[in-house]
Amino acid sequence: xxxxxxxxRDPASGRSLRIGVEDGEIRSLDSGPADESAWLSPGxxxxxVNGYGGWDLNADTVxxxxxxxxxxxxxxxxxxxxxxxxxxxxxxxxVKALRAVARARQTDSLVAHAVPFVxxxxxxxxxxxxxxxxxxxxxxxxxxxxxxxxxxxxxxxxVGMVTVSPHWENxxxxxxxxxxxxxxxxxxxxxxxxxxxxQAADAGARLSTHLGxxxxxQLPRHPNLIWAQLADDRLTxxxxxxxxxxxxxTLKVMLRAKGVERSILISDAxxxxxxxxxxxxxxxxxxxxxxxxxxxxxMDTGFLAGxxxxxxxxxxxxxGSHVCTLGDAxxxxxxxxxxxxxxxxxxxxxxxxxxxxxxxxxxEGGMRILSVMIEGVEWPA
Numbered sequence: 001x002x003x004x005x006x007x008x009r010d011p012a013s014g015r016s017l018r019i020g021v022e023d024g025e026i027r028s029l030d031s032g033p034a035d036e037s038a039w040l041s042p043g044x045x046x047x048x049v050n051g052y053g054g055w056d057l058n059a060d061t062v063x064x065x066x067x068x069x070x071x072x073x074x075x076x077x078x079x080x081x082x083x084x085x086x087x088x089x090x091x092x093x094x095v096k097a098l099r100a101v102a103r104a105r106q107t108d109s110l111v112a113h114a115v116p117f118v119x120x121x122x123x124x125x126x127x128x129x130x131x132x133x134x135x136x137x138x139x140x141x142x143x144x145x146x147x148x149x150x151x152x153x154x155x156x157x158x159v160g161m162v163t164v165s166p167h168w169e170n171x172x173x174x175x176x177x178x179x180x181x182x183x184x185x186x187x188x189x190x191x192x193x194x195x196x197x198x199q200a201a202d203a204g205a206r207l208s209t210h211l212g213x214x215x216x217x218q219l220p221r222h223p224n225l226i227w228a229q230l231a232d233d234r235l236t237x238x239x240x241x242x243x244x245x246x247x248x249x250t251l252k253v254m255l256r257a258k259g260v261e262r263s264i265l266i267s268d269a270x271x272x273x274x275x276x277x278x279x280x281x282x283x284x285x286x287x288x289x290x291x292x293x294x295x296x297x298x299m300d301t302g303f304l305a306g307x308x309x310x311x312x313x314x315x316x317x318x319x320g321s322h323v324c325t326l327g328d329a330x331x332x333x334x335x336x337x338x339x340x341x342x343x344x345x346x347x348x349x350x351x352x353x354x355x356x357x358x359x360x361x362x363x364e365g366g367m368r369i370l371s372v373m374i375e376g377v378e379w380p381a
Contacts, residue, residue, distance in 0.1 A: 002020035002021065002022045002027050002028060003021065003022050003376070004020070004021045004022075004376060005018050005019065005020050005021070006018075006019050006021065006040065006355060006357070006371075006373060007019070007032035007033055007036055007040065008032065008036055008038045008039055008040025008041075008357045009032075009036050009037075009038065009039050009040060010039075010040065010041075010327075010347075011039050011040075011041055011326045011327045011329075011330040012327030012330070012331070013327070015031070016031055016032035016033055016034060016036045017029060017030070017031070017032045017040055017347075018030045018031065018032035018033075019040070019347065019353075019355065021353040021373070021376040022376065023376070024352065024353055024375035024376045024377075025349075025350055025351065025352065025353055025375075025376065026347065026348065026349055026350065026351045026352075026353050027349055028349060029347060029348070029349065037359065038357045038358065038359055038370055039326070039357065039358050039359065039360070040355065040356075040357050041330045041334060041347075041355070041356055041358075042080075042334040042335070042338070042344070042345045042346060042347055042351075042354060042355060042356070043078060043079065043080025043081060043334070043345070043354035043355060043356050043372065043373075043374070044077075044078045044079045044080065044081075044311050044312065044315070044333045044334060044356065045079070045080070045081040045082070045333065045334055045337040045338050045341060045344060045345050046074070046079050046081070046082040046083070046266055046267050046269075046311045046333075046337070047082075047083045047119060047161070047238060047264065047266050047337050047340065047341075048083065048085045048119060048121070048209070048210070048238065048266040048267065048268045049070070049074065049079075049082045049083065049084060049085055049267060049268075049269050050085045050086075050087060050268065050269060050270045050271070050284055050306055051070065051269065051270045051271035051272075051273070051282075051284075052070060052073050052074055052077075052267075052269045052270075052271070052273045052274055052310060053069075053070070053073035053271075053273070053274045053275065054271055054272070054275060055069050055070040055073060055271060056270070056271035056282060056283055057070065057084050057085065057086060057097055057100075057101075058086060058087055058089065058093075058097065058283040058284055059271070059282075059283045060093070060283070062096065062097050062100045063100050063103070064100050064101075064103035064104040064107060064108070065104075066100065067084060067100055067101050067103075067104035067108075067111055067115075068104050068107075068108045068110070068111055070084075071104075071108070071110050071111050071114050071115070072110070073274070074114075074310070075110070075114070075372055075374070075379055076369065076372070077274075077310040077311065077312050077369060078311070078312050078356040078358060078367075078369045078372060079114075079310070079311055079312075080114060080354040080356070080372065080374055081114055081115075081116065081337075081338075081341055081344055081345070081354065082114060082115065083115070083116070083117065083118060083119040083160075083161060083341070084097075084101050084115060084118050084119070085118075085119040085120075085121050085268075086098065086118060086119070086120050086121065087121050087122050087135055087283075087284060088121070088122030088123040088125060088135035088136055088139045088140055089122075089123065089136070089139050090139055091147060091150070094120065094123070094151060095150070095151065095154045095155075098118060098120075098151055098154055098155035098158055098159065099154055099155060101115060101118055101155070101158060102155045102156050102158050105158075110374070113374060113375065114374075116160065116341045116342055116344075117158055117159065117160025117161065117341075118155070118158050118159050118160065118161070119160070119161040119162070119163070120151065120159050120161070120162050120163070121135075121162075121163040121188065121189070121209065122135055122139075122140070122163060122164075122189065123135075123139050123140055123141050124140075124141065124142060124143040124144075124162075124164045124165060124168060124171075124174070125140055125163070125164065125165045125188065125189035125190065125214075126140070126165045126167060126189055126190050126191045126192075127140040128191050128216065129216075130215060130216040130217050130303075131165070131189055131190055131191045131214060131215055131216055132189060132214075133189055133213070133214045133303060133304070133305075134284050134285035134298060134303060134304070134305040134306065135189060135284075142168045142169075142170060143164060143168055143170055143171055143173075143174035144174075145174060145177050148162070148174075148178065159183065160182075160183060160184060160341075161183065161184040161185075161186060161207075161340070162178060162183055162184075162185055162186070163185075163186040163187070163188040163189065163209040164185060164186070164187070164188075164200075164205075165187070165188070165189055165190035165191070165192055166187055166190060166192045166196045166197060166199060166200035166205070167190055167191055167192040167193070167196055171196070171199075171200060171203075172199050172200065172202070172203040173203075175200055175203040175204050175205050176203040176204055178204070179203065179204025179205070179206075180204070184206055184207060184340055185200075185203075185204060185205045185206060185207070186205065186206070186207035186208060186209040186238075187200050187205050187207070187208050187209065187229065187235070188208065188209025188210065188214050189209070189214040190214070190215070190225060191215070191216060191225070192225055193225070194223045194224065194225060194227070194228035197225055197228040197229055197232065198228060198232060201232050201234040201235055205234075205235065206234070206235065206236060206340075207235060207236050207237070207238060207264075207340070208229045208235050208236070208237040208238065209238055210238055210239065210240050210245065210266065210268055211226065211229055211230070211237040211238065211239060211254065211258075212226060212239070212245070212246050212250060212251075212254060213240060213245045213246070213304070230254060230257040230258055231257075233262065235262070236258075236262045236263070236264060236336070236340075237254070237258050237262065237263055237264065238263075238264040238265070238266045238337075239251060239254065239255075239263060239264070239265055239266070239332075240265075240266060240267070240268050240307055240314065241265050241314035241315070241317050241318040241323070241329075242267070242294055242307050242308070242309045242313060242314050242317060243293075243294070243317045243321070244293075244294065244295045244296075244304065244307070245268070245304060245307065248321040248322075248323050251318065251323050252322075252323045252324070255323065255324055255328075260324065260328045260331060260332060260336075261336070262336075263332050263336065264332050264333075264336045264337045265311065265314050265315060265318065265329065265332040265333045265337075266311065266314075266337075267307050267309065267310050267311040267314060268306050268307040269306065269307050269308070269309070269310055269311075270282060270284050270285075270296065270305065270306030270307065270308070271283070271284075272288065272290045272296060272308060273290075273294075273296070273306075273307060273308045273309060273310060274308075274309075274310060275290060276290075277290050277291055277292045278290060279299070282305065284305055284306050285297075285298040285303075285305030285306070286298065286299075286300070287299040287300070288305045290308050291308075294307070294308040294309040294313065295308060296308035311333055312358070312367040312369065313366060313367065314333075315329045315330065315333050315367060316329075316360060316366050316367040318332075319360070320360070326360070334346070352375060353373060353375055353376035354373065354374055354375065355372070355373040356369060356371070356372050356373070357369075357370040357371045357372075358370055
């Protein structure tokens with residue numbers, strides 16, 4: 001017997017839906033009330049979260065409580081699945097953060113549900129300015145399979161995604177070894193040549209991390225590493241649609257080139273995201289400025305220091321600026337990333353009942369979360 005129904009409009013078709021939920025799963029999908037005003041979709045899935053609402057996964061003080069608090073902050077924005085993202089740092093700091101996430105998954109059922117694994121972004125990236133972004137140069141180092149094995153030993157095999165630059169001499173060997181273990185390997189923060197991009201895909205790389213960012217400010221017109229990643233159909237690209245990392249025209253063209261089916265929206269949110277405008281000191285970028293429009297930049301260089309807006313704002317930004325339809329934006333924040341985390345993010349009988357109801361504000365261009373359901377239970381319970 002179905003214990004609960006939730007209704008809303010499907011962002012893809014506009015038709016009203018009524019979803020029946022039982023034992024944490026979707027059991028039925030039927031037509032809903034004709035006058036339903038809220039949108040209904042799977043819970044949002046964010047493959048790149050460094051922090052949010054003051055909680056910082058890359059701080060020296062990270063522990064299980066930080067991870068738990070972060071999960072709840074994100075849930076209020078409609079994110080029901082996310083990958084805690086640990087950036088370039090000393091091995092000691094990376095291991096400390098991994099252990100904090102592992103401990104949180106052991107002690108907090110919400111974290112265990114929301115976090116399938118961890119994304120380590122670096123430390124095997126480009127040391128060049130621009131390509132390195134806000135990652136600390138002093139901790140950039142070549143790919144090292146024994147170090148990866150130490151990460152896994154310390155965390156109980158919790159690392160499931162790694163971003164690497166394929167310019168390193170041993171990058172293809174490293175990528176191949178990780179891919180053979182089932183790790184999702186992404187290309188990012190790189191100055192690699194187009195040939196090295198394709199060699200990385202040959203070796204098993206499957207994603208491009210925030211394509212169009214984490215690159216030099218000046219590139220050859222053609223060929224270059226952005227064109228190579230757009231052209232390689234083996235790579236699915238993640239994009240930051242906050243209105244700052246990629247201009248609307250650029251994102252629109254990139255989506256057309258890559259295809260919606262091989263595109264994912266991420267937040268790349270960091271600790272000051274969701275906070276009041278002002279100056280902050282963070283583990284990513286040091287002293288940073290958060291503007292009222294959500295742009296977050298390093299005070300000394302002006303480079304972006306991660307994102308200051310959650311994924312829901314990127315969805316609304318993409319749809320509201322006519323980069324894509326609302327249905328496509330939702331797909332790129334649910335079903336498409338869901339393929340990389342155990343096929344989550346779909347509406348069908350037997351799927352996890354992680355759902356979000358929301359409205360859009362046409363004038364302000366934002367999204368308002370009305371309710372979030374985790375395994376069929378509205379949160380907070």
